[in-house]
Structures are given as C-alpha cells and as structure tokens.
Amino acid sequence: MMDTINILIFPGLIFTIILALFVAWVDRKVTARVQWRVGPPLLQPLFDFTKLMGKETMIPGQATAWLFYAAPIMALTGALVFSFTLWNANLYPDNSMVGDLIVVVYLAMIPSVAFMLGGLVSGSPHSVLGASREIKLLLGDELIIVMALMVVIIQSGGSIKLGAILDYQRTYGAVAWSPSGMIALILAILAMQAKLALVPFDMSEAETEIMGGTLVAYSGPLLAFFKLTQWIMRAMLPLLLVHCFWGGIIFSSWVSILAGLGKLLVFWVIMILIRNTNPRVRIDQALKFFTVWGGCLGVLAMILAMLGY
Amino acid sequence: MSTIIPIGPYHPLQEEPEFFRLHVEGEKVVHLDIELGYNHRGIEKLAESKSWDQVVFLVERICGICSTSHPAAAINCMEDLGAIVAPERAQYIRAIICELERIHSHLLWVGLAGHFLGYNTVWMWSWKYREIVCDVLEKVTGNRQSYAMFKAGGVRRDLDQDDIPWIMESMDKMKPVVDLFRGAVMDDPVLHARLKGVGCLSAEDAINYAVVGPTARASGIRIDVRKDDPYFAYPWVDFDIVVYEEGDVYSKAMCRIDELYQSVSIIEQCLKKMKPGPIDLNIKELPPGEGIGRAEAPRGEVFHYTLSDGSNFPARYKVRAPSYTNILSNEKAVIGETVADAALILAAVDPCYCCTERLTVIDEENNKSVLGQADLLKLSQAKTETLMKRLSL
Numbered sequence: 001m002m003d004t005i006n007i008l009i010f011p012g013l014i015f016t017i018i019l020a021l022f023v024a025w026v027d028r029k030v031t032a033r034v035q036w037r038v039g040p041p042l043l044q045p046l047f048d049f050t051k052l053m054g055k056e057t058m059i060p061g062q063a064t065a066w067l068f069y070a071a072p073i074m075a076l077t078g079a080l081v082f083s084f085t086l087w088n089a090n091l092y093p094d095n096s097m098v099g100d101l102i103v104v105v106y107l108a109m110i111p112s113v114a115f116m117l118g119g120l121v122s123g124s125p126h127s128v129l130g131a132s133r134e135i136k137l138l139l140g141d142e143l144i145i146v147m148a149l150m151v152v153i154i155q156s157g158g159s160i161k162l163g164a165i166l167d168y169q170r171t172y173g174a175v176a177w178s179p180s181g182m183i184a185l186i187l188a189i190l191a192m193q194a195k196l197a198l199v200p201f202d203m204s205e206a207e208t209e210i211m212g213g214t215l216v217a218y219s220g221p222l223l224a225f226f227k228l229t230q231w232i233m234r235a236m237l238p239l240l241l242v243h244c245f246w247g248g249i250i251f252s253s254w255v256s257i258l259a260g261l262g263k264l265l266v267f268w269v270i271m272i273l274i275r276n277t278n279p280r281v282r283i284d285q286a287l288k289f290f291t292v293w294g295g296c297l298g299v300l301a302m303i304l305a306m307l308g309y
Numbered sequence: 310m311s312t313i314i315p316i317g318p319y320h321p322l323q324e325e326p327e328f329f330r331l332h333v334e335g336e337k338v339v340h341l342d343i344e345l346g347y348n349h350r351g352i353e354k355l356a357e358s359k360s361w362d363q364v365v366f367l368v369e370r371i372c373g374i375c376s377t378s379h380p381a382a383a384i385n386c387m388e389d390l391g392a393i394v395a396p397e398r399a400q401y402i403r404a405i406i407c408e409l410e411r412i413h414s415h416l417l418w419v420g421l422a423g424h425f426l427g428y429n430t431v432w433m434w435s436w437k438y439r440e441i442v443c444d445v446l447e448k449v450t451g452n453r454q455s456y457a458m459f460k461a462g463g464v465r466r467d468l469d470q471d472d473i474p475w476i477m478e479s480m481d482k483m484k485p486v487v488d489l490f491r492g493a494v495m496d497d498p499v500l501h502a503r504l505k506g507v508g509c510l511s512a513e514d515a516i517n518y519a520v521v522g523p524t525a526r527a528s529g530i531r532i533d534v535r536k537d538d539p540y541f542a543y544p545w546v547d548f549d550i551v552v553y554e555e556g557d558v559y560s561k562a563m564c565r566i567d568e569l570y571q572s573v574s575i576i577e578q579c580l581k582k583m584k585p586g587p588i589d590l591n592i593k594e595l596p597p598g599e600g601i602g603r604a605e606a607p608r609g610e611v612f613h614y615t616l617s618d619g620s621n622f623p624a625r626y627k628v629r630a631p632s633y634t635n636i637l638s639n640e641k642a643v644i645g646e647t648v649a650d651a652a653l654i655l656a657a658v659d660p661c662y663c664c665t666e667r668l669t670v671i672d673e674e675n676n677k678s679v680l681g682q683a684d685l686l687k688l689s690q691a692k693t694e695t696l697m698k699r700l701s702l
Binding site: 034126202 | 312313314315320321322336423424425426427428429430431432433434437497499500502503647648649650651652
C-alpha cells in the first residue's frame with residue numbers, strides 16, 4: 001500500500017505532475033512580469049495540457065509511426081522515473097535501494113534522447129535539423145554535468161550514492177560553499193539550461209529559425225506528453241542541483257521543508273532570469289563555450305576539489 | 310548534396326507570407342531561392358480607378374508599418390505633377406509625422422530582431438516603449454496607425470499649438486529609451502557574438518543589388534532621400550546621415566538605433582521652427598502630364614510614378630517599394646552562413662513583404678514562370694503605346 005502511494009501519489013506521478021504544472025506557471029508568470037506583461041492564470045498550464053489531450057494526433061506520412069508514438073512516452077517515462085528517484089533519495093536518504101548518481105544522470109538524459117528520436121523519425125527537415133542540434137548540444141552539456149558532479153563525488157569522499165552525498169553535506173556543509181563546488185555549481189546551472197532547451201541554448205527548438213525543431217511535427221496528446229516532460233524536467237533538474245550542491249531538502253520539520261522548497265525556488269528563478277536576459281546562441285558557439293570554457297573550468301574545479309578546496 | 314530548408318510561405322519568422330528556400334549542406338547555406346507573390350493585391354491597377362484623393366488613402370494600405378511613407382511619396386508625386394508647393398506649416402507637420410513613424414518602425418524592428426534571436430524580453434520592452442510614439446501619433450493625427458493625414462497641397466489636420474509641450478516632453482522620454490537599447494546592443498557580449506560579422510553585404514554588392522535605406526547605409530553607402538532630394542521640411546532642419554561600414558547585422562542594428570536620435574532631433578527642431586499659418590491649398594484638380602515622387606521610408610527610398618490625362622483619375626500609377634530591392638540582396642548576404650544566422654539575416658533588412666508583391670504567372674505543368682522579362686517588357690511597351698494613343702501624346 002505504501003509503495004503504491006509512493007509511486008502514484010506522493011512523491012510519484014500525481015505530485016510530480018502538479019509540481020511541474022506549477023513550475024510551468026511560475027515560468028510563464030515571471031517571464032511575463034519581466035516583459036511588462038500580465039501573464040496567465042494559475043491553471044493555464046493545466047488548461048493547455050487538457051486541451052492538447054483532446055486534440056487529434058496527426059502522423060506525418062514520412063514518419064516511422066511506432067517510433068513517432070514511442071518517443072513522447074519514453075520521454076515522459078524517463079522524466080517521471082527521474083523525478084521519483086530524486087524525491088525518494090531526499091525523503092529516505094538512508095535507503096540503499098534508491099539508486100545512485102550515475103542512474104540519475106542517465107535518467108536525466110532519457111528525455112533529451114527521446115526528443116532527438118522523435119525529431120529524427122518525424123521526417124520534416126526542420127525537426128531533423130532540430131534533432132541534429134540536440135545531439136550536438138547533448139555532447140556539450142553532458143560533459144559539463146558529469147564534470148560538475150565529479151566535483152561533488154570527489155568532495156563527498158568518492159561516494160556515488162545519492163544518500164551518501166546528502167549525509168556528507170549535512171555533516172560538513174553544502175558543496176556549493178567551497179570554491180570548487182561554486183565553480184561546479186555555475187557550470188551545472190549553465191548545462192541545466194542547455195538540457196532544458198531554454199534560451200540561450202534553445203536552438204533545438206528555435207521557433208523563429210526552425211519552427212519548433214524537434215517538436216514541429218507533433219500534435220495532440222503526443223505533443224502534450226512532450227510538453228509535460230519539459231515541464232517536469234524544468235521542475236526537477238533544479239532538485240538535482242539542490243541535492244548535489246546545496247544539501248537537498250530535509251524532511252524533518254515544516255521549516256526545513258519550506259527551506260528546501262525555497263532553495264528550489266532560487267534555482268527556478270535563476271533559470272527563468274537567464275532565459276529572459278539572453279539571446280539564443282548558435283550551436284557552434286554553444287559547443288565551443290561548453291567544450292573550451294566549460295571544459296577548462298570543469299578541470300580546474302576537479303583539481304581544486306582533489307586538493308581539498 | 311544539399312537539402313532544402315523551407316522558410317515560408319508561412320513561418321513564425323515572418324508576419325506575412327513569403328517563401329525562402331534555403332539550400333543547406335549540414336547547417337551551412339549554399340544557395341537561396343526567393344519566391345514572392347503570395348499576397349498580390351493589384352494596388353497599381355486599383356489606383357487607376359480611384360480619384361487623386363482616394364489614391365493617397367489607397368497607397369497608405371500598401372504597408373501597415375510604414376503607412377505614411379507611401380502617401381508621402383504619392384503626394385510628392387502629385388505635387389511634382391501639378392507643380393504645387395504646399396504651405397510651410399503643412400511641410401513641418403508632414404516631416405514630424407514621417408519621423409515619428411520612423412521611430413516607431415525602427416523600434417518595432419529592434420523588437421522583432423530580438424524575438425528572432427529568442428530574446429523576447431527585448432521584443433516586449435521595445436514594443437512597450439514604442440507606445441510613447443504611438444500615443445504622440447494619435448494626438449497629432451487621430452490614429453495610431455494609418456494616419457490619413459496627407460493630401461496633395463497640404464495636410465488634413467492642423468497640429469494643436471497647445472499639444473506641442475506635451476509632444477516635446479514625450480520626445481524627451483524617448484532619449485533614455487534609445488540610450489537603453491543602444492547600450493543593450495553595444496554592451497552585450499552574447500549579442501556581439503550573434504550579430505558581428507554575420508551576413509555581411511559588401512558595398513559593391515549593395516550597389517549591384519541597388520539596396521536602399523538602412524541596409525545600404527550599414528554597408529557604407531551614403532544615400533538618403535531626405536538629403537539627396539530634399540522634400541517636406543527636411544531642407545530646413547539639421548541632421549546627419551548615419552553610415553556604418555561593415556554591412557553586417559550589427560551595423561544594420563546600430564544604424565537603425567542611431568537614426569532614432571536623428572529622428573527625435575528632427576521632430577524637436579520642426580516643433581520649434583513651426584509657425585502658425587495655412588495648412589492646405591485646397592487643390593481641386595491636377596493637370597495632364599507625368600510626375601514622380603520620392604520619400605525616405607524607414608526601410609529606404611519609396612518611389613512613385615504617375616501619368617495623368619487631366620481627369621480625376623491617374624491613367625497609370627507605379628510604385629517601387631524599398632523592400633523589393635533589399636530582400637533580393639539576401640541572396641548574397643546569406644550564402645556561407647548557418648541556418649541559425651540565415652533567419653536573422655533575412656530579417657535584418659527589415660523586410661516589409663506586402664510592399665514587395667508582384668504578379669507572376671506559373672505554368673502548373675512544369676512549374677516554370679510563363680511571363681519572363683521579355684514578355685513583360687513587350688506587355689509594358691504595348692500598354693504605353695495604347696496610353697500614348699489615348700492621350701494623343
């Protein structure tokens with residue numbers, strides 16, 4: 001019974017979806033306020049989602065149909081499992097079965113891979129271009145994410161267990177307050193922006209260039225799944241950062257839970273502000289940025305971490 | 310092997326239907342096909358069935374953004390035909406409206422350019438500050454868009470002397486706004502990375518493609534109808550032509566932003582120099598003959614030609630809009646750039662698609678244009694002959 005509640009209600013399916021819809025609203029509302037607009041009502045993401053669910057699904061003639069169907073489902077599943085694993089690691093840090101950092105990094109990659117797949121099989125030149133950009137971007141941002149997490153692993157004594165990383169931070173203070181941890185956190189925030197396909201790294205969708213890129217051929221419920229996946233990832237990737245760099249969310253009292261949610265909110269707002277104060281860069285510029293600058297800083301952070309800073 | 314990336318006929322990049330076929334290898338553009346004519350409305354033919362006063366309203370509908378430049382060229386054309394000199398106060402009011410429109414059009418472009426770059430904050434902010442200008446336009450003309458102010462021999466509404474301090478105040482409000490956008494473009498390293506050295510149009514290509522307006526001035530060509538063939542109140546005010554040398558998107562953006570300062574200054578000078586007086590000559594008819602009119606639209610030179618047989622209607626009306634030449638220069642500017650930049654370069658000439666509509670006849674069987682240059686030339690000569698016979702010239 002507890003497992004069922006855990007998977008379906010809290011912190012699984014329903015809670016994750018509600019949180020994702022809320023973050024989608026925060027994103028749109030803050031964006032609107034930054035841009036001198038009023039912004040949508042609280043339930044707008046839910047309205048959008050339900051409306052898309054009721055629309056017709058069009059399959060392009062050139063598409064590989066089963067993959068075209070499979071990609072959004074795969075993306076949504078990946079995002080849900082990612083969120084579920086992370087919440088459980090925060091709820092029960094001593095539980096040894098909740099998976100480790102490597103699993104989480106792979107799970108976080110599944111939605112990107114699914115977007116790519118959906119783009120490649122839908123047979124439109126725009127979506128193929130978007131998918132090819134997504135592949136290139138993935139090469140860049142994965143490298144940075146792994147480097148940033150390496151700093152965390154080194155600092156917490158070589159453990160890749162999510163629970164152990166939390167334990168270390170609860171004893172010795174958050175990773176982000178050390179010089180190497182700070183550099184790694186900044187890199188991780190930038191890589192997160194790329195993983196979430198937000199400006200300045202939204203070239204795989206780039207509405208005004210390639211009309212939504214990977215998503216251009218999708219409609220109806222399949223598009224709704226992709227949108228929901230994006231919203232879930234936007235809500236949950238910051239939780240990975242809070243977990244690895246800022247001591248996670250401690251479920252011991254209401255104050256500590258609220259403090260944890262406050263940490264999440266900080267990352268959400270940073271994410272939205274970066275997205276609203278930058279133009280989109282080109283894919284080659286993004287790759288150069290991640291491999292050259294990001295790579296150098298990442299190596300520097302790892303060396304600092306090994307030296308104990 | 311090149312693939313085709315279609316931009317258009319309907320695309321979020323464009324507000325109007327237009328078709329750019331990008332031939333790409335990977336992300337690199339190797340060739341560009343431009344296809345116009347999705348929105349042909351037959352304005353020139355329509356003009357032949359409208360009276361002279363109505364023609365001004367008609368050409369105002371050619372373009373929604375620079376809705377006063379076509380009327381400006383049209384009344385220049387009619388005044389050239391009738392050798393009319395409009396009263397001084399009318400000339401000042403006309404110049405003020407033209408410059409207000411230039412400000413709103415350039416701000417609109419800055420916003421759209423931001424939108425094309427995914428920088429939606431710039432888009433919303435520049436359109437918010439554009440409201441100041443739209444309010445002034447409403448106060449002066451009664452309309453935020455399509456002002457319906459111009460007529461041969463004068464203007465339709467006088468500018469209320471009591472409004473001048475308020476307009477001056479609004480212009481003062483514009484200066485920090487222009488500073489803001491100038492700073493935003495000049496100080497942002499990410500924008501530099503996206504704009505500098507992208508989509509260069511050399512001065513030679515600019516001349517070969519006969520580009521006009523900011524597109525030409527950003528490539529180092531000093532042309533501006535306001536200086537080259539002064540009209541309205543422009544000979545009486547002091548202003549500079551903004552010229553940049555590089556011809557890339559950054560220069561085009563900076564050129565437009567710097568022109569905002571000039572426009573604000575022109576409006577202030579006009580308001581100061583304006584004296585009370587008549588605003589209209591009440592022209593009732595135009596003599597037979599030919600007339601040409603030019604005006605500097607925000608996008609470049611607008612050219613109108615008319616042939617009159619002395620009746621109430623033009624016998625022939627011809628419009629040449631700036632975007633028509635500017636868009637074709639993309640053929641050079643876009644080659645060798647990536648798809649990501651191509652979208653921006655196409656937009657950097659500030660295209661106004663409905664200005665560019667021309668008729669093409671396509672054979673459905675083999676997708677070839679039926680009426681080539683030679684055929685059109687023949688048609689045009691035949692038409693001129695008929696007209697000459699009818700007018701017994």
